[in-house]
Amino acid sequence: MLLRHTSTEIKERSALTVNPAKTCQPIGAMYAALGVHGCLPHSHGSQGCYAYHRSALTRHFKEPVVAATSAFTEGASVFGGQANLVQAIDNIFSVYNPDVIAVHTTCLSETIGDDVPQIFAKAMADGKVPDGKFLFHANTPSYVGSHVTGFASTTKAMVDYFAESNGRKAKTINLIPGYVEPSDMAEIRRIAESMGIATIMFPDTSKVLNGPLTGKYKMFPEGGVTIDELKKSGSSTGTIALGRIASMPAARALDAKCKVPCEILGLPIGLHGTDAFVDTLRRMAGVSVPDGLNLERGQLVDSISDWHQYLYGKRVAIVGDPDQVLALTRFLVSLDMRPVHIVTGSPAGKKYIKSLQAAVAEVPEAVNIKVPGDMYLFHQWIKNDPVDLIIGNTYAKYIAKDEDIPLVRHGFPIYDRLGHSYFSTMGYRGGLRLMEKLLDAILDCKDRDADDITMELVM
Amino acid sequence: MSSIPILEARQAQIHQKGTQPFEMDCGKHSLAGSVSQRACVFCGSRVVLYPIADALHLIHGPIGCAAYTWDIRGALSSGPELHRMSFSTDLREKDVIFGGEKKLAAALGELIDQYRPKAAFVYATCIVGIIGDDVAAVCRKVEQEKGIPVLPVHSEGFKGTKKDGYKAACDALFKLVGTGSTADIAPVSINILGEFNIGGEAWIIKKYYEQMGVQVVSIMTGDGRVDQVARSHGAALNVVQCSGALTFLAEMMKAKYGTPYMRVSYFGIDDMAKALYDVAEHFNAAPEVMARTRAIVRREVETIMPELNRIKCDLYGKRAAIYVGGAFKAFSLIKALRYLGMTVVLVGSQTGNESDYATLQDMCDDGTVILDDANPLELSKYIIEKKADLFIGGVKERPIAFKMGIGFCDHNHERKIPLAGFEGMLHFAREVHNSVTSPVWQFAPARAAVLESKKEVAR
Ligand code: SF4
Ligand code: SF4
Numbered sequence: 073m074l075l076r077h078t079s080t081e082i083k084e085r086s087a088l089t090v091n092p093a094k095t096c097q098p099i100g101a102m103y104a105a106l107g108v109h110g111c112l113p114h115s116h117g118s119q120g121c122y123a124y125h126r127s128a129l130t131r132h133f134k135e136p137v138v139a140a141t142s143a144f145t146e147g148a149s150v151f152g153g154q155a156n157l158v159q160a161i162d163n164i165f166s167v168y169n170p171d172v173i174a175v176h177t178t179c180l181s182e183t184i185g186d187d188v189p190q191i192f193a194k195a196m197a198d199g200k201v202p203d204g205k206f207l208f209h210a211n212t213p214s215y216v217g218s219h220v221t222g223f224a225s226t227t228k229a230m231v232d233y234f235a236e237s238n239g240r241k242a243k244t245i246n247l248i249p250g251y252v253e254p255s256d257m258a259e260i261r262r263i264a265e266s267m268g269i270a271t272i273m274f275p276d277t278s279k280v281l282n283g284p285l286t287g288k289y290k291m292f293p294e295g296g297v298t299i300d301e302l303k304k305s306g307s308s309t310g311t312i313a314l315g316r317i318a319s320m321p322a323a324r325a326l327d328a329k330c331k332v333p334c335e336i337l338g339l340p341i342g343l344h345g346t347d348a349f350v351d352t353l354r355r356m357a358g359v360s361v362p363d364g365l366n367l368e369r370g371q372l373v374d375s376i377s378d379w380h381q382y383l384y385g386k387r388v389a390i391v392g393d394p395d396q397v398l399a400l401t402r403f404l405v406s407l408d409m410r411p412v413h414i415v416t417g418s419p420a421g422k423k424y425i426k427s428l429q430a431a432v433a434e435v436p437e438a439v440n441i442k443v444p445g446d447m448y449l450f451h452q453w454i455k456n457d458p459v460d461l462i463i464g465n466t467y468a469k470y471i472a473k474d475e476d477i478p479l480v481r482h483g484f485p486i487y488d489r490l491g492h493s494y495f496s497t498m499g500y501r502g503g504l505r506l507m508e509k510l511l512d513a514i515l516d517c518k519d520r521d522a523d524d525i526t527m528e529l530v531m
Numbered sequence: 532m533s534s535i536p537i538l539e540a541r542q543a544q545i546h547q548k549g550t551q552p553f554e555m556d557c558g559k560h561s562l563a564g565s566v567s568q569r570a571c572v573f574c575g576s577r578v579v580l581y582p583i584a585d586a587l588h589l590i591h592g593p594i595g596c597a598a599y600t601w602d603i604r605g606a607l608s609s610g611p612e613l614h615r616m617s618f619s620t621d622l623r624e625k626d627v628i629f630g631g632e633k634k635l636a637a638a639l640g641e642l643i644d645q646y647r648p649k650a651a652f653v654y655a656t657c658i659v660g661i662i663g664d665d666v667a668a669v670c671r672k673v674e675q676e677k678g679i680p681v682l683p684v685h686s687e688g689f690k691g692t693k694k695d696g697y698k699a700a701c702d703a704l705f706k707l708v709g710t711g712s713t714a715d716i717a718p719v720s721i722n723i724l725g726e727f728n729i730g731g732e733a734w735i736i737k738k739y740y741e742q743m744g745v746q747v748v749s750i751m752t753g754d755g756r757v758d759q760v761a762r763s764h765g766a767a768l769n770v771v772q773c774s775g776a777l778t779f780l781a782e783m784m785k786a787k788y789g790t791p792y793m794r795v796s797y798f799g800i801d802d803m804a805k806a807l808y809d810v811a812e813h814f815n816a817a818p819e820v821m822a823r824t825r826a827i828v829r830r831e832v833e834t835i836m837p838e839l840n841r842i843k844c845d846l847y848g849k850r851a852a853i854y855v856g857g858a859f860k861a862f863s864l865i866k867a868l869r870y871l872g873m874t875v876v877l878v879g880s881q882t883g884n885e886s887d888y889a890t891l892q893d894m895c896d897d898g899t900v901i902l903d904d905a906n907p908l909e910l911s912k913y914i915i916e917k918k919a920d921l922f923i924g925g926v927k928e929r930p931i932a933f934k935m936g937i938g939f940c941d942h943n944h945e946r947k948i949p950l951a952g953f954e955g956m957l958h959f960a961r962e963v964h965n966s967v968t969s970p971v972w973q974f975a976p977a978r979a980a981v982l983e984s985k986k987e988v989a990r
Contacts, residue, residue: 075612075616076612077612077613077616077646079645083641085641086634086637087620087633087634087635087637087638087641088618088619088620088621088637088638088641088642089594089597089618089619089620089621090616090617090618090619091601091616091617092594092597092598092601092617092619092621094594094598095594095595095598095599096593096594096595096596096598097595098595099595112566114564117657117689118571118657118688118689119561119567119569119570119571119688120570120571120572120573120574120596120657120688121571121595121596121657121688123567123569123570123571123574123927124570124574124595124596124599124600125595125599126927127599127603127926127927128599130926130927130929130930131603131926134929134930134933135930135934136907136927136930136931136934137927138566138907139566140564140565140566141561141563141564141565141566141567142563142564143561143562143563143564143565143567144689145689146689146690148689149657149660149661149689155563156563157563159562159563159564160563160564161564162564163562163563163564163565164564167564167908168566168908178657179592179593179595179622179627179657179658180657180658180661180688180689183627183658183661183662184661213593213624213627214593214594214595215593215622215623215624215626215627215658216623216624218594285933285934285936285974285975285976286934286976287934287935287936287975287976288911288915288934288935289907289908289911289931289934289935290934291907291908448616467601467602
């Protein structure tokens with residue numbers, strides 16, 4: 073057994089994370105920055121971090137992921153990274169020619185205390201930033217928060233640097249999709265557009281990290297929010313932020329900066345989650361829900377009723393990022409499933425824990441919740457009190473295998489399966505897909521374990 | 532795409548054989564702002580030490596460095612799996628301010644008590660170097676308390692390149708060497724150095740040597756065990772695999788214990804045979820070893836030949852591009868590809884030194900592009916210009932190859948099948964063949980035209 077080293081005895085650990093369910097801020101920053109059109113993410117630190125971030129994103133998306141690095145040496149680590157960053161900006165614009173460079177810091181540059189805005193000022197004063205080109209940055213030390221924090225801060229930085237109000241209100245609605253897959257971003261936008269709403273979505277990694285094979289390597293693929301759109305976001309009618317942890321900071325900042333009112337919702341996973349999203353869109357834009365969307369909703373409701381008998385009472389363990397975990401938990405509970413072990417790797421605050429507790433209030437048994445926790449604890453809980461299904465990223469497959477429990481892959485990273493980049497789990501259709509995955513996992517297991525006598529053909 | 536600007540300072544790291552006098556400006560730190568494919572010191576140490584399966588590997592730093600190196604290499608173990616867990620001190624802000632030594636000591640104590648490993652490696656990451664934790668002192672203290680070797684690995688990422696990480700790992704290993712009993716070690720005995728058992732390669736190599744009548748005292752570090760390392764000074768010869776990662780250790784062992792060493796490569800028929808013959812030659816006092824070696828080589832080559840010959844027919848004249856970590860691996864790859872009838876049109880490495888590039892220059896045909904520390908734009912430019920049919924590289928290169936619609940073979944840690952040894956050569960040939968001749972490339976727009984024109988020519 074691969075994880076035979078997991079013991080059942082649970083001890084309080086203060087100094088140690090074992091088998092993390094989170095990773096560091098810059099990778100979230102890099103992912104968010106890739107959702108800006110023509111943007112080259114830049115890691116201000118030494119070159120190892122960014123090599124890891126690029127590799128991890130490449131493994132998850134199976135797409136080329138580019139980013140640049142300040143390539144700190146010992147000198148820079150002692151004297152500060154200003155010279156490196158100024159030189160980097162110069163080199164990047166002259167060689168790779170992106171529209172914008174998104175700088176994120178690393179633990180290293182944060183600890184030595186580099187002041188990025190001041191370095192930007194120097195680069196501009198030295199004429200290193202050509203006309204019509206842009207810089208923005210986010211501070212992303214990993215000893216605070218997690219990859220989700222890095223994503224949230226970078227999304228907020230898009231507002232801080234670019235959003236402006238031209239005094240008039242346009243009809244557009246801003247959508248902040250949260251730390252979700254490119255496919256989810258596309259689906260979130262599709263739903264809004266199907267309601268006839270003009271949107272500005274940021275970040276938007278669809279067509280960037282799920283692009284087509286063209287026979288050419290393109291450093292800057294087609295998709296992504298443009299700087300122009302980001303500017304205009306300050307004049308939109310309103311903002312819908314999906315996922316409080318990943319998207320609220322940007323929405324709040326936009327409200328404060330440009331007086332664009334915002335609504336903070338959970339991720340649109342499942343029936344209730346999507347209802348809330350659609351309803352908010354409807355009210356904010358003053359439109360009605362089109363038949364097509366009602367049809368999708370009806371189909372989801374229909375499938376839920378057709379299949380609920382295989383789902384109810386099923387005990388589930390969920391591990392992942394806070395916004396995802398909360399939305400998934402709500403969906404499962406609405407299907408009468410029982411999330412009994414819940415872990416987020418990322419810290420998310422007391423208010424979040426309260427929401428999670430509220431979401432499982434109806435579950436008729438004790439529910440373990442740990443925010444933040446790690447996969448080791450998650451596994452210990454499962455060992456002590458087995459479940460029918462696990463939902464988690466690729467690393468959860470070790471637990472699934474050792475304990476012989478079906479797994480539905482969800483979250484980041486997924487290194488070993490196709491699908492997440494192309495098929496959304498958000499919206500009504502996404503709800504259907506998610507149900508399909510839950511059912512496949514549970515029913516495949518049921519078929520496998522059925523003896524000859526009880527094996528059923530029709531389900 | 533046809534012309535990309537190349538950084539002036541990079542000109543000296545790109546060379547086309549036959550054009551100008553050759554002098555590669557290598558071994559330099561990557562330029563700030565470059566999209567290098569290189570990694571850090573820590574990465575180097577981690578890949579070298581990671582396969583030691585009964586040791587504890589604790590990463591002292593913020594979470595990311597640990598998360599990204601959690602079980603990403605398929606270094607197989609025949610016994611313990613402790614190395615596949617991820618242990619991190621997950622430094623938080625207050626640790627960065629007040630120092631992480633206490634946390635480190637607590638984490639080590641806890642882990643050693645729980646897992647009773649044979650030794651512990653403690654990796655220092657960038658930030659630890661900056662905040663100035665005395666990792667060595669903590670290790671010494673815990674070592675005394677717990678009575679097992681606790682070895683600091685000075686792998687702060689910014690302190691150099693991946694190569695310096697190899698060195699740091701060798702320093703740590705060297706402290707273990709000489710601490711075990713050398714009883715039962717035959718005069719005809721070796722250590723296999725620099726073989727990490729990716730896909731079970733070390734087992735293949737070990738089998739050959741054992742069949743020759745050579746005792747394998749230790750493998751460093753594939754399927755490695757602390758006890759083996761501790762007694763490795765008793766072996767008569769160190770056989771160091773190409774990557775050069777363990778050359779530092781071989782040097783140190785030579786100086787202290789007088790153990791001679793030789794460099795070999797297990798890749799490709801010629802190099803593999805040479806690796807066995809050279810060892811047999813070394814032990815020529817025991818002539819039966821050479822006799823057995825001849826028999827083994829004959830047997831193995833005869834086994835793979837029929838299929839290899841079939842594959843060669845299909846691959847004849849196809850063009851390959853190589854971009855790998857160490858230059859030594861490139862040498863073997865060039866030979867192996869030539870053996871398959873292919874032409875190498877581009878070859879680059881992340882860490883080659885001057886003499887490596889001189890060797891490459893000698894080996895390559897006129898017109899071959901030689902690159903040091905390349906970026907994706909350069910790679911894709913030359914791949915298109917040179918009409919490559921195959922790209923051999925690592926995780927970050929794979930999607931680049933696929934975007935351009937050409938075959939790919941992973942010769943880095945993501946390979947799943949053994950490519951070393953005689954049978955490895957057959958696997959390699961099959962993989963190259965399957966990818967290069969795959970019908971899926973007809974779907975790639977630009978490639979379709981190229982493939983078509985090649986067919987024309989063939990007709
Ligand atoms: S912090 Fe340093 S050690 Fe860690 S990944 Fe980055 S460069 Fe490497
Ligand atoms: S040093 Fe920080 S930014 Fe770099 S990999 Fe480690 S945790 Fe991530």
